[in-house]
Amino acid sequence: MKTFVTGADGMLGTNVVLELLSRNHDIVCLVHPSSKSKTLKGLPVQIITGDVLNVSSFESYLSNCECVVHIAASTSVWPGRNELVNRINIEGTRNVMTASQRAGVKRFIHVGSANSFDPGNLENPGTEANDYTGWKYNNDYLDSKYKTQLMLLGEFRKNKFPVIIISPTFMLGPYDSGPTSGRLLLSMVEGKVPGYSKGVKNFVHTKDVAKAIANALTMGRLGEVYIAGCENMDYATFFNKVKTISGVEKKLFHFPFFLVLIGGFFSSVFARIIGKQPDLSYGMVRLMGIEQYYSSAKAVKELQMPQTPTDKAIEDCLNWFKANNIKL
Numbered sequence: 001m002k003t004f005v006t007g008a009d010g011m012l013g014t015n016v017v018l019e020l021l022s023r024n025h026d027i028v029c030l031v032h033p034s035s036k037s038k039t040l041k042g043l044p045v046q047i048i049t050g051d052v053l054n055v056s057s058f059e060s061y062l063s064n065c066e067c068v069v070h071i072a073a074s075t076s077v078w079p080g081r082n083e084l085v086n087r088i089n090i091e092g093t094r095n096v097m098t099a100s101q102r103a104g105v106k107r108f109i110h111v112g113s114a115n116s117f118d119p120g121n122l123e124n125p126g127t128e129a130n131d132y133t134g135w136k137y138n139n140d141y142l143d144s145k146y147k148t149q150l151m152l153l154g155e156f157r158k159n160k161f162p163v164i165i166i167s168p169t170f171m172l173g174p175y176d177s178g179p180t181s182g183r184l185l186l187s188m189v190e191g192k193v194p195g196y197s198k199g200v201k202n203f204v205h206t207k208d209v210a211k212a213i214a215n216a217l218t219m220g221r222l223g224e225v226y227i228a229g230c231e232n233m234d235y236a237t238f239f240n241k242v243k244t245i246s247g248v249e250k251k252l253f254h255f256p257f258f259l260v261l262i263g264g265f266f267s268s269v270f271a272r273i274i275g276k277q278p279d280l281s282y283g284m285v286r287l288m289g290i291e292q293y294y295s296s297a298k299a300v301k302e303l304q305m306p307q308t309p310t311d312k313a314i315e316d317c318l319n320w321f322k323a324n325n326i327k328l
Contacts, residue, residue, distance in 0.1 A: 001217065002026040004065040004105075006052060006096060007072030008045075009037040011182075012111065012168070014175035015210035016069055017045060023214060028061050030072065037177045052092030055099055062103035067217050069109045070096050073145075075180065078271075080139045080283045089144035094151065101161060109216050110152055112167040113145040114202065114227045114294050125202075125232060125293035128167075128225050139283055149225065156223040164216045166209065166303075169229035169294055172313040173206030174320035179328075182317050186328050188239060189246050189318065192279075195253035196235035197260045200291040203238070204230040205306075205313035212305035219303050226299040231310045232292075238310070245314050261285050 003020055007013045008029035017040065020027055027045040030052075031037075040047060050057030052072050062068070074088040093110065100108050118133040120126040134142040155161040176182040187193045209228045220226065233241075239252055264278075264285035271278035278284075299305040320326075 001066045002028070002064055003067045003069060003217070004028045004030065004062055005069045005071065006030040006058075007070075008047075009035055009040050009177075010071065011173065011176040011178070011180055012171060012206055012209060013071045014039040015173060015206045016071065016213050017043065019207070019210040019214045021045070028065060030058050030061075032072070039175045039177055052095055053087060055095045059099040059102070062099055062105070065103060065105060067107045067109070068096065068100045068105050069111075069213055071111045072096075073111070075141060077139055077141045077283060077287070078268075078277050078281045080137070082140045085140045086144050089141070090148050090151070093148045097152065097155065097161065097163075101159075106162060107217055107222075108161065108163045109213055110148070110163055110165045111213070112149050112165045112225065113142070114167045114169045114229060114292075115142050116146040116149050116167060116225075117227065117294075119290060119292040119294060121291065121293055122232070125295040126227070127295050128227055128298055137283065137286060139287075153223060153225075160222075162222050164220050164222060165225040166213050166216060166299075167225055167227050168209045169202035169204050169227070169292070171204055171206045171209055172310070172317045174316050175206075176317060176320065177324070177326065179321070179326055182321065182326075183328065185242055185246075185314060185317055186321060186326070188242050189248055190328055191248075191250055192328070193239070193252065195255050196239055197255045197257045197289065198235075199289045200232055200234045200293060201238070202229040202232050202292055202294040203310040203313060204228060204296075205308040205310075205316070207316075208306045208308050212299050212303045215303045215305070221302065224302075226303055226305075227294050227296050228299050228305060229294045229296040230307050232294065233310065241311055242314055245311060246318055257289050261289070
């Protein structure tokens with residue numbers, strides 16, 4: 001198939017492109033003009049520069065494309081209220097959607113967020129049937145991903161727009177040139193993480209998400225959302241895995257959550273004064289303290305999504321950082 005991929009040079013985008021190439025897809029990659037990522041260099045793909053907020057910069061390249069994989073998004077969570085995040089994630093997705101409709105694409109795969117569903121607990125992890133409760137965090141990233149999900153599913157119900165939404169949990173893997181989620185690993189390896197507090201995350205190998213996306217081009221049900229995750233893990237377990245895999249010997253301390261919350265609050269206040277993003281804001285701490293248990297049973301069953309252990313995701317991520325001399 002000829003497939004159009006937005007955000008193609010990000011961590012997930014690169015893994016998706018490589019997976020599609022292994023399946024002999026003809027790929028058109030949309031890359032933002034300001035991007036400095038080199039992950040697509042040398043690959044047999046067509047690279048165009050454009051912005052999802054400017055339809056004319058990419059619409060003509062959708063001609064003859066059978067499928068679209070829309071990954072481009074702003075993942076910024078600071079400041080919590082950020083109009084640019086809304087524009088990129090909502091207006092930008094609407095632009096790609098309407099351009100895809102005009103081009104007559106057969107399938108549109110959108111990358112959402114597992115946070116668009118309320119997480120469950122150990123006994124009953126969150127599923128696609130859960131409601132969204134993220135409004136309480138006053139965060140435009142979370143809200144915008146949910147609003148975008150509603151928009152796309154509404155277009156499916158109204159006009160049979162051929163959309164499938166893949167909603168990853170916390171991804172780790174190679175080609176994280178930002179770095180983005182891998183900053184958590186680098187921070188620990190470089191000795192910048194003194195300890196941990198409460199909270200649970202669901203971790204997933206980026207390559208597994210990429211396979212689920214590629215499979216969704218021919219599998220799955222239109223108008224459905226699939227949570228793409230793997231292992232639920234508390235921070236103590238996760239950081240111990242990172243220590244073992246990386247060989248870091250530093251002792252980590254357990255901090256009461258209220259102390260971390262206070263630290264995040266003052267860090268946010270100081271960041272606003274100096275106009276620089278904090279390493280750990282109040283909003284970030286609130287989100288980190290949640291027990292985010294999720295189930296990916298639906299994606300495993302209907303999209304044949306693999307479930308690679310988190311140990312392998314950590315190892316692949318750290319090895320890529322080392323091979324490419326990526327540091328904070």
